Amino acid sequence: xLGKLKLTYLLYPLxxxxxxxxxxxxAHGVDDSTRNFLQNNTGVQILxxxxxxxxxxxxxxxxxxxxxxxxxxxxxGKDVLLYVSMFTIGHSLTxxxxxxxxxxxxxxxxxxxxxxxxxxxxxxxxGGFKHFFGTQPNPxxxxxIFGLFHGFGLATKIQEFQLPTEGLATNxxxxxxxxxxxxxxxxxxxxxxxxxxxxxSSFNKFATTTNTALMSAGFMLVGMQLTGYFLQ
Amino acid sequence: METNQKSRSLLKATVISLVIxxxxxxxxxxxAEYNIDPTGxxxxxxxxxxxxxxxxxxxxxxxxxxxxxxxxIVPAGKGIEYKLAMKQYSKATYEWTTESGELYVDLHGExxxxxxxxxxxxxxxxxxxxxxxxxxxxxxxxxxxxxNKSNKDIQVQLIFNGEYAIEGLK
Numbered sequence: 001x002l003g004k005l006k007l008t009y010l011l012y013p014l015x016x017x018x019x020x021x022x023x024x025x026x027a028h029g030v031d032d033s034t035r036n037f038l039q040n041n042t043g044v045q046i047l048x049x050x051x052x053x054x055x056x057x058x059x060x061x062x063x064x065x066x067x068x069x070x071x072x073x074x075x076x077g078k079d080v081l082l083y084v085s086m087f088t089i090g091h092s093l094t095x096x097x098x099x100x101x102x103x104x105x106x107x108x109x110x111x112x113x114x115x116x117x118x119x120x121x122x123x124x125x126x127g128g129f130k131h132f133f134g135t136q137p138n139p140x141x142x143x144x145i146f147g148l149f150h151g152f153g154l155a156t157k158i159q160e161f162q163l164p165t166e167g168l169a170t171n172x173x174x175x176x177x178x179x180x181x182x183x184x185x186x187x188x189x190x191x192x193x194x195x196x197x198x199x200x201s202s203f204n205k206f207a208t209t210t211n212t213a214l215m216s217a218g219f220m221l222v223g224m225q226l227t228g229y230f231l232q
Numbered sequence: 233m234e235t236n237q238k239s240r241s242l243l244k245a246t247v248i249s250l251v252i253x254x255x256x257x258x259x260x261x262x263x264a265e266y267n268i269d270p271t272g273x274x275x276x277x278x279x280x281x282x283x284x285x286x287x288x289x290x291x292x293x294x295x296x297x298x299x300x301x302x303x304x305i306v307p308a309g310k311g312i313e314y315k316l317a318m319k320q321y322s323k324a325t326y327e328w329t330t331e332s333g334e335l336y337v338d339l340h341g342e343x344x345x346x347x348x349x350x351x352x353x354x355x356x357x358x359x360x361x362x363x364x365x366x367x368x369x370x371x372x373x374x375x376x377x378x379x380n381k382s383n384k385d386i387q388v389q390l391i392f393n394g395e396y397a398i399e400g401l402k
Contacts, residue, residue, distance in 0.1 A: 098359030122249070131238050144300060213249070216250070223261070228265070
C-alpha cells in the first residue's frame with residue numbers, strides 16, 4: 001500500500017519536509033527559540049506544541065536512524081504500517097505516562113538505549129541474531145519495546161522544561177500528535193528513498209554496508225550519551 | 233563452512249562498525265560535545281570551539297566604536313523622545329540632522345528609578361543639525377526630546393555611539 005504509492009504523492013510532503021527541516025539539527029537538545037517558548041508558555045497551545053513535536057521528530061537523527069533500520073527490509077505496505085504502529089504505540093505510551101506521571105529517567109541513559117536500538121536493528125538486519133542465537137528476537141515486540149524507550153527519550157526532552165500543569169495534558173497530546181506527523185513525513189522520505197533504491201541491484205550489494213554503517217552510528221550514539229552520563 | 237563464513241562476516245561488520253564509531257567519537261564527537269580531545273585533532277580542526285566559555289555579550293550594549301543610527305519622524309506640532317540607558321560616567325557621542333527644517337531639541341537625562349519627573353538638560357536649542365558628546369552624570373535614561381513646531385512632519389537622522397543600551401522611542 002504505502003510501498004505502491006506513486007512518487008508524485010510523496011513529493012508534496014517532501015517539499016514540506018524540506019521547508020520544515022531547519023539547518024540546526026538537534027537530536028538531544030532543543031534550540032533556543034523553542035526553549036524560550038517552552039519556558040514562557042502558559043495554558044493550552046495546540047499548534048506550537050504540535051510543531052515542536054514534529055520538528056523534534058524530523059530533526060532527531062536517533063529516531064530517524066532507528067526507523068531506517070526498521071524499514072530497511074520491509075517492502076510490503078502492510079508490514080510498514082504494522083511496524084510503524086508498534087513503534088507509535090510504544091513511544092506514545094511512555095511519552096504520555098512519563099510526563100504525566102512525572103517519571104524521571106536520566107536523559108543520557110535513555111538516549112544511550114535509543115542508540116542501542118539502532119545497533120540492535122542494524123545487527124538484526126545483517127541476520128546476526130538468527131545466525132548466532134538460532135532465533136531472531138520477535139521483531140514486532142522489539143520495535144514495541146524500543147518504541148517505549150524512544151517515548152521516554154521524548155518525555156525527558158519535555159520534562160526538562162517543567163511545564164506548567166495548566167493545560168499540560170492537552171499540550172502533551174498536541175506534542176505527541178506533532179511527533180506522529182513528523183514521523184509520517186520522515187517515513188515518506190525514508191520509504192521513498194529506500195523503495196527507489198530497492199529497484200537497483202546496488203541495494204542488495206550495499207545492504208551489508210548500510211546496516212554496518214547503521215550499527216556504527218548506533219555505537220557513536222551510545223558512546224556519546226554514555227560519556228555525557230559519566231561527565232554530568 | 234558456510235556458517236563459519238557468515239560468522240566471520242558478521243563479526244567483521246560488528247568490529248568495523250565499532251572501530252569506525254570509536255574513531256569518529258574520539259576524533260570528532262567527544263572533542264566537539266564534551267571538550268574531551270585525547271588526540272588533539274579536535275582542537276586542530278577547531279571542533280572544541282563549541283566548548284569555549286561563551287563570553288557574556290550584552291547585545292543591547294554597543295561596543296565602543298560601533299555606530300548606531302536611526303531615522304525618526306517628528307510629526308508636525310508634536311514632540312518625540314529617543315532615549316539610551318546609560319550607567320554613570322559612561323559616554324556617548326552623537327550627530328543628528330533633519331532632512332529639512334528646524335527642531336527644538338532638549339538633550340537631557342532622567343535618573344534611574346526616579347518618579348518625581350526630575351530631569352537634567354545638557355543642551356537646549358533650536359537647530360537643523362547638531363553634533364556633540366556627553367557623559368552621563370548619573371545612571372538612568374538619557375537622550376533627546378525633539379519638538380516640531382512647524383506644520384510639516386520633519387525627518388531626523390540620528391547617528392550615535394558609546395556605552396549604552398538603546399531604549400528607543402518613548
